[in-house]
Amino acid sequence: MDLVRAIEDNAAELLMAMGAAGGGEQRSDAAARWTIGGSPIDYHNAVVAASEAGVVAESLALLKKHGVPGNWHVGPSMQISGADLTAAGFVPAGSEPGMAVRIPELVAPPVVPGLSLTRVEDDEALAVWEATLGRGFGEGEKEARWVASVYRKLGYGDPWQHYLGWLDGVPVATATVFLGAGVAGVYFVMTVPEARRRGVGAAITYGVLREVDAEYAVLESSPAGRSVYEQLGFREYCTIELYEWAPTG
DSSP: OOHHHHHHHHHHHHHHHHHHHTTOEEEESSSEEEEESSOSSGGGSEEEEEOOTHHHHHHHHHHHHHTOOEEEEEOTTOOSOHHHHHHHTOEEEEEEEEEEEEGGGOOOOOOOTTEEEEEEOSHHHHHHHHHHHTTTSTTTHHHHHHHHHHHHHHOSSTTEEEEEEEETTEEEEEEEEEEETTEEEEEEEEEOGGGOSSSHHHHHHHHHHTTSOOSEEEEEOOGGGHHHHHHHTOEEEEEEEEEEEOOOO
16 A cells, blocks of 8 residues: 555545534536635645746635635655745745555554543534544634534535543543545544543544444654654654645734
8 A cells, every 4th residue: 555645635625524513615527626715723734735936826825815815735755845835925834754564564552541442423423523622733712613513514424433532530531533545544543631641542543444344544744742652653654734824804
């Protein structure tokens, strides 16, 4: 399996699906693939593929039209350079290591006493998931509210699998698995601040992946999470560079 391409394609499919559910303008042709306008979150107004320099200006015009921030996700297959993006007004916004592991080769982390895992299967459980995510992920409650709103539209069956981690009966962690591009993509892994540094993130990641029907798992890690995933057996296969534009004033 081409794991580099699977890392890129799984994330692209997730972003396109979430953007469409949020009402974004979708484009998917030989020149570009994007979803823009469906989210208040920059990461989710996403350009995930492009082959013609002219689409840089087109994506910027669309972001301005909707008045939203957005990101270009520049992986190995992207045919537009960072220099093209910065010349148009996008700014570097960090990078994410693209990682993968063969699921049967996952390394079991230490057991966390009192930790249990449940799958989100209805709106009531998703409300708990949303409240938990909002306590420590990304843009906090704003991002959690939007993510949960699109997940309600997308439903609770495959390819979407959402999980809550509970510590002594209290919700403390979240994760989502997205089945696409022939692999299981791991997203929205978050532990609330007061439960961190206890191995919860590693334990919930391992736990959800033992539930899925796929040979490989992929993810794009935050720099802080990289060591956690490496301990589980994930290896870095590529880097995804992010370039951002945001409205001013």
